[in-house]
Amino acid sequence: MDVYGLIGNPVGHSLSPPMHEAAYEDLGIDARYVTFEPPADGGAAAVESAATLGVRGLNVTIPFKQDVLDAVEPAPLAERIGAVNTVDFGTDPPTGYNTDAVGATRALRDHDVALDGTAVVVGAGGAGRAVAFGLADEGMRVHIANRTESKAHDLADEVPDATGHGLDALDELVADADVLVNCTSVGMKADRSPVPTDALHADLGVLDAVYDPIETQLLRDAAGAGATTVDGAWMLLYQGVEAFEQWTERDAPVEKMNRVLRERL
Ligand code: ATR
Incomplete structure (x- = not known):
């Protein structure tokens, strides 16, 4: 089983787990999406630990979007923005994207x-x-x-x-x-x-x-x-769709993800 997740502090009540798990279910991918709350100074260490544990992908939210740059090779747009919200562990070092x-x-x-x-x-x-x-x-x-x-x-x-x-x-x-x-x-x-x-x-x-x-x-x-x-739910949806597609190299089931997201908003 593949593990994906989100790091944030506070990680709060995130809509990402149901949105991504709906996509795994729809495409028959054996995976889970879980949330983690590392200490506020632990963003880069969390990414390094996730790599060691074999996590396939992480989303990154406040306050870690800048800190994790130290633990990844940023894609050109993420480097220009100076913030990463998606880490793909399929490369060494992991690649940091900004799907916002x-x-x-x-x-x-x-x-x-x-x-x-x-x-x-x-x-x-x-x-x-x-x-x-x-x-x-x-x-x-x-x-x-x-x-x-x-x-x-x-x-x-x-x-x-x-x-x-x-x-x-x-x-x-x-x-x-x-x-x-x-x-x-x-x-x-x-x-x-x-x-x-x-x-x-x-x-x-x-x-x-x-x-x-x-x-x-x-x-x-x-x-x-x-x-x-x-509306803003479309932006939330497509940052998730883009992350899913970077991680899995498959087209995301956008309609399904959109339906699950809107049910919970
Ligand atoms: P985010 O990461 O969501 O962009 P942020 O970095 O805290 O959050 O930025 C909040 C933005 O909302 C800023 O552009 C802020 O303007 P300032 O830079 O002047 O603070 C803007 N903002 C927040 N409250 C506002 C208000 N009442 N009127 C106008 N702009 C506001």
Whole structure:
């Protein structure tokens, strides 16, 4: 039996075990997906121990996404982002991927949102960083807007062809944009949106990384403006799908994984 898992601290109530185990069951793969909670300074040691124990793959969440870089060979995009959320033990040393970035781009593409033109990323934390690099990797011009404007400038200095702004620039930026991604926590468990309603328009594809609630105020506003909307569960799904496909080299049963994820959200 193969073992996969997640390291985080706190690892909490993760949706990854049921999502991945549904995929194993669907494809007849004899495997389990378990959660581990190493001490906060033990991320790299946990990856080394997992390799010794023959674990096939690990997902990595807060606070270990940067620390595990010391225990893996990062794929080019993960290296640029400076964070790893998926470790594949099929290589020596293990390979570190960032499937958060690809999760966002696959979620948008799955909803027929073209990844060309201009994107606005709201937020410059861990999620904003991954999404900004992911969209730039697709060839998009990326504008980053953040409450703390200096963090948007710092991130934009690293991302190819990107610019940094405060939230007050959103009206103007969104009016000319093709894609909008919310990577702040605004809208989580509250009917608030980080983007002025008037700025939204029908030519936008809007992804909200927030998935609690599934239908955020931003997505309601965007749907009202005629935009294509993509909820945060799709991003969560596709980061898992991408990890599954890296580990198993098989196409993931996306519909099954999506159904199991949404049953539990
Ligand atoms: P994550 O890893 O989910 O990206 P994070 O690194 O803590 O989490 O980043 C949170 C993001 O949400 C940041 O961009 C933060 O803005 P600041 O850099 O100014 O802190 C943004 N954010 C959080 N609360 C916010 C609020 N009330 N209004 C606007 N932005 C907010």
